[in-house]
Amino acid sequence: GIQVEQSPPDLILQEGANSTLRCNFSDSVNNLQWFHQNPWGQLINLFYIPSGTKQNGRLSATTVATERYSLLYISSSQTTDSGVYFCAVSCWGKLQFGAGTQVVVTP
Amino acid sequence: NAGVTQTPKFQVLKTGQSMTLQCAQDMNHNSMYWYRQDPGMGLRLIYYSASEGTTDKGEVPNGYNVSRLNKREFSLRLESAAPSQTSVYFCASLRDRGQTEAFFGQGTRLTVV
Numbered sequence: 252g253i254q255v256e257q258s259p260p261d262l263i264l265q266e267g268a269n270s271t272l273r274c275n276f277s278d279s280v281n282n283l284q285w286f287h288q289n290p291w292g293q294l295i296n297l298f299y300i301p302s303g304t305k306q307n308g309r310l311s312a313t314t315v316a317t318e319r320y321s322l323l324y325i326s327s328s329q330t331t332d333s334g335v336y337f338c339a340v341s342c343w344g345k346l347q348f349g350a351g352t353q354v355v356v357t358p
Numbered sequence: 359n360a361g362v363t364q365t366p367k368f369q370v371l372k373t374g375q376s377m378t379l380q381c382a383q384d385m386n387h388n389s390m391y392w393y394r395q396d397p398g399m400g401l402r403l404i405y406y407s408a409s410e411g412t413t414d415k416g417e418v419p420n421g422y423n424v425s426r427l428n429k430r431e432f433s434l435r436l437e438s439a440a441p442s443q444t445s446v447y448f449c450a451s452l453r454d455r456g457q458t459e460a461f462f463g464q465g466t467r468l469t470v471v
Contacts, residue, residue: 299459348400
């Protein structure tokens, strides 16, 4: 199956800082999503982005499908951004998750 | 529009007991999935159903069975629960296997003692 690697595994940010999370994948995909798992365990859809760039408020994402990576940018981080960020990819079916990046934003 | 609904939200089982986790979606999606998440790990695929009437094994199918009851509902059954099946279980749906967005339920936290 497709291998998904996320980096860094952990990230500690001071409120207001910017950061970049990376997702590398081992094969061509037709589906790539970023999720935020909040401290209550809920999975929240951030971006559906198999290619190109999207922005939603302080968050943006870019996927370069030909080079098999995606980036998630968090700007002006807030304590509510804390949680685990997952990248998930699939090619015609099984959605495969990375191990996630644990983000802690301190006041 | 509820999206993906899982029941129950919490469950405690004794070793050897059986139970069925229910999942229903109201988005007219064709594909449905069951994942488990263990502490500090990503989600791992247990079983999926690409369309009504079909089911396939995922990465960790042992100890589980599934039923795609109709287009809306996809259930996961533990026939004889083991402590290793203590986990959080998530159900997801996609419109189809191509370029479509996945939506997840709120999860079922299962403890097997």
